[in-house]
Amino acid sequence: MESERELRITLIGAGTIGLAFAAFHLSHLPAPPHLTIYDTRPNAEDYIRANLPKFFPKAATPPTSAVKIATSLPEAVSNAHIIQESGPENLQIKQELWAQVEKHATKDALLWSSTSGIPASQQAANMQDKTRLLVVHPYNPPHIMPLLELVPSPATSPAVIQRTQDFWRARNRVPIHIHRETTGFVANRLAFALLREAIHLVDAGVVSVAELDGIVESSMGPRWAVAGPFKSYHAGGGPAGLEGFFGNIGETVQACWSDAGSVNVGDGWEDKVFAQAREVYGTVDVAERDRITRRLLEVLEEEKGKKLSDAPLES
Template sequence: MGHQGNDIRITLIGAGTIGLSFAAFHLSHLSSPSQLTILDTRPDLEEYVRSTLPKFFPDAPISHVTLSNSLPDAVRNASIIQESGSENLPFKKSIWAEVEKHAPQDTLLWSSTSGIPASQQTADMQDKTRLLVVHPYNPPHMMPLLELVPSPQTSADVLTRTQEFWRTRGRVPILLLKEMTGFVANRLAFALLRESIHLVNEGVVNVEELDRVVETSMGPRWAIAGPFKSYHAGGGAGGLEGFFKNIGGTVQKCWDDTGKVNVGEVWEESIFRQAKEQYGVVDLGERDRITKRILDTVEKEKNNE
């Protein structure tokens, strides 16, 4: 990597929730906050960052972070450029074509998109080998996962350097071997969300009860083992194969009966209302505090195995 150790300089494009969450993470690992630049065109950028960033990083040294609304200035000396802008393909295509004109040749270019593949974002770039999707799980300043989703053109060098960056900072970069809508984590989560909506819509449980089911069963389990390991354990000595031999029929009946709800259908009014009545505005501070304790405990216990 052209920029090593204390010489690393990171530019974040976009000061939304994901961008500032990444800012909090990077500030906690950089040797100096002056190595971080935040690029955003909002007119109240300084005021916004000063009021919002401390929600992710209470002691954020904001006065030493460079805030910019000029793309050429913000990317000119960057080692890493991480884009967390709007989920809009024309925007991403244009921003990367512009970044390419002004950023150093060896700068790592990452997009935090939750669904737009790198192969589409690079359409207007001269060198399509440079861009890599680095998709976080929200909130990225706490969650270890980064899904690395290369286009067919992304270079092996970009992948290697990106994996090294995150691993040395205690994160878990998972390389996806092909582009797929929604990647992996969101596809899994959205499958559960769809069935959750189906069960509430069918009157089996309400919104709050469904959440309690997850929080008191698979939620804790999945913090220590994913679905394959969990059900492999559930099969006893026979493992995953034994599990399916035992209750494969029930599994198949559930799969056959999976809810076919779609966005925009009549379930929305009732379920949106239930969520609003039950939760109002969710306390993200509480969420983050509990999440950190869970992650810390799981890591500690696994290291003691």
């Protein structure tokens, strides 16, 4: 990887994800930041200049004026060390895009896609060198949330994966190497499994939308911020760990799995659930969400730092 002061990053796509990544990179690149954005909308520069500052805390002075707005794809990618795509979730568009990027990018530039579900193996179909492309899937909002799912195709070079991990780890992010392409990757599969059961419970009249959110926010939400499901239930089993947990309430776990809701998009639950969500929340204040999420992550980092500082020194 190039030195920090020489690092040139190009972002393709200035939607919500693209601008969030722009905010992140601007916050972590040395001055002056070498960041270029390319977007095909006719008013791209006006749109980016107006909306990018919204992704920074109100008290911050974002260096958005230093961002270069490219007017063509070759101009955008020709000198970049990292090219990160956050365009439409459309396979044909991505296949055509990467074939063009490959023609104009340097041979050792890292090529990343922020897709939510289109595998690198499909996106790279028209590329000459399929080893270069890697899915780097963020958890929204990516300028705040630490997770990046690195999802290679079977052809992706291990060196590309390693260089990508090194980049994000150096910026205190959590890049997780997903070892096999799977629909929706991992974070969304977990989240959508919970969402499916949540919809089932609301649709069945067990709880309301607001009550279910209250349950999550006052139980597993805080717990999972500290420890994931395996660590949580391993702790829940006492000295016997996860095995002890299943020994104690395995029958209840299985009963819940067997009784899990079977709902599908279009089954008819939508009117009821959507109406409750609109009534309770209206338009969600994402600025409040982001402020609280930042603070939560800061507290977690503070506590982890205390744990490390309290650890006994090795003799």
